[in-house]
Amino acid sequence: MRDQKISDDLLSWYDGNARVLPWRIGPKERAAGVQPDPYRIWLSEIMLQQTTVVVVRDYFRAFTTRWPNVSALAKAEDSDVMAEWAGLGYYARARNLLKCARVIDQDFAGQFPSDFETLLSLPGIGPYTAAAISSIAFNLPEPVMDGNIERVISRLFAIKTPLPTSKPELFQHVTRLTPQNRPGDFAQAMMDLGATICKPRAPSCDICPLRSGCAGFAASLQNTLPEKLPKKAKPTRFGNAFVARRRFDGAWLLERRPPEGLLGNMVCWPSSTWAELNPEVEPPFAAHWQRYGNQVKHTFTHFHLKLDVHYAWAPDIPLAPNQFWMPSDELRPSDLPSLMRKVFKVISSDDLWN
Structure with missing residues (x-):
């Protein structure tokens, strides 16, 4: 009843x-x-x-x-x-x-x-x-x-x-x-x-x-229920993102990530592996890379991520199969996942590319 x-x-x-x-x-x-x-x-x-x-x-x-x-x-x-x-x-x-x-x-x-x-x-x-x-x-x-x-x-x-x-x-x-x-x-x-x-x-x-x-x-328990088991603290991982532009037309270098895993099949900036110890800086090609001053921070379900962002002008180099040049007037940040939008936000200033 x-x-x-x-x-x-x-x-x-x-x-x-x-x-x-x-x-x-x-x-x-x-x-x-x-x-x-x-x-x-x-x-x-x-x-x-x-x-x-x-x-x-x-x-x-x-x-x-x-x-x-x-x-x-x-x-x-x-x-x-x-x-x-x-x-x-x-x-x-x-x-x-x-x-x-x-x-x-x-x-x-x-x-x-x-x-x-x-x-x-x-x-x-x-x-x-x-x-x-x-x-x-x-x-x-x-x-x-x-x-x-x-x-x-x-x-x-x-x-x-x-x-x-x-x-x-x-x-x-x-x-x-x-x-x-x-x-x-x-x-x-x-x-x-x-x-x-x-x-x-x-x-x-x-x-x-x-x-x-x-x-x-x-029983005056409405403000305390439901009780929950304590969550484990999320670890922090570190990585590097590499933002490159082609000098003669300003196109941006992007890549499509592998189908499986985090950000699978998404269009992103080239990046290193993400590890709990600071990974080696391994740019996708040789260039005069400069490091942006502030890290980009992002939280996934199971860990926090801190990315160092590096930027450089690049020659028209041969690309890996998953990489491509995006003309600057066709780049839509809204097509990027949230983490990569954060990278673009800090690296898109004209002052960095003059």
């Missing part, structure tokens, strides 16, 4: 308070028979991994304008997709996005499968994303649990076991709460509640539709 009341109260709140998102079919539209587009749900969920809604909105609109369906995306050039993704980070997502689009286009005639197990077999789709697509796009009662939902459930049931140890217990609660009717709306309602009311800090319990049944609120 309590579980049913939680689901009913949450859906009632969602009907009047659902966030308006470019990939979402709201509760009124859904009640009128409008069905979500699985392509848009899938694309948004991939983009939202490790990334906020605020950042994803513009990228989502750009992608769906350029590639309005999965078959269009499947036929896109890898380099175009990577350039459109630049700045969003976690670039393996973009590579898997293309792989998945091509599998769906070729093996499923451009139609997304609806069941959890088949979705889980596709490139780049893990348990959460498979459940979200199955639930939100196809209204199947798959339990969905993201970070927002973990926080809501931890507080709702006053679960003191720290994350990630508590995940199996949290999942049991979500499975039990997920209704057979409107499971997609329920999952989105839980996400919205966590994003707008049951926030990480200073939750707005005074307007929460679940406050009366919240064990965490009753």
Whole structure:
């Protein structure tokens, strides 16, 4: 009975308070028979991994304008997709996005499968994303649990076991709460509640539709749950970036990184390996290299990076297979990943190249 009341109260709140998102079919539209587009749900969920809604909105609109369906995306050039993704980070997502689009286009005639197990077999789709697509796009009662939902459930049931140890217990609660009717709306309602009311800090319990049944609120634990195991300190790695221009026309030397690994298949400035000890300075060719005064700093998921930036004028030299000259009037910093944009920002001053 309590579980049913939680689901009913949450859906009632969602009907009047659902966030308006470019990939979402709201509760009124859904009640009128409008069905979500699985392509848009899938694309948004991939983009939202490790990334906020605020950042994803513009990228989502750009992608769906350029590639309005999965078959269009499947036929896109890898380099175009990577350039459109630049700045969003976690670039393996973009590579898997293309792989998945091509599998769906070729093996499923451009139609997304609806069941959890088949979705889980596709490139780049893990348990959460498979459940979200199955639930939100196809209204199947798959339990969905993201970070927002973990926080809501931890507080709702006053679960003191720290994350990630508590995940199996949290999942049991979500499975039990997920209704057979409107499971997609329920999952989105839980996400919205966590994003707008049951926030990480200073939750707005005074307007929460679940406050009366919240064990965490009753025990005054809403500001301390969920507890989390301490994170390991991130190591710091060091490296060198090399920015060169061709003297006779000012073109910039760029290279495409290997398909696998960090920044895989992205267009970048030539750089050294990244190591926890200062690596040797190994320029891509002999020239009068000068070191820029300040290091460029960037943080990846598992480590911090500090780059020394070197710049030089270069003759029209033979290039490695992965390198190319980019005319200065065609260089778009927005096509570079965030780290390489930082390098360009410090090295693009005309004063350095006079």
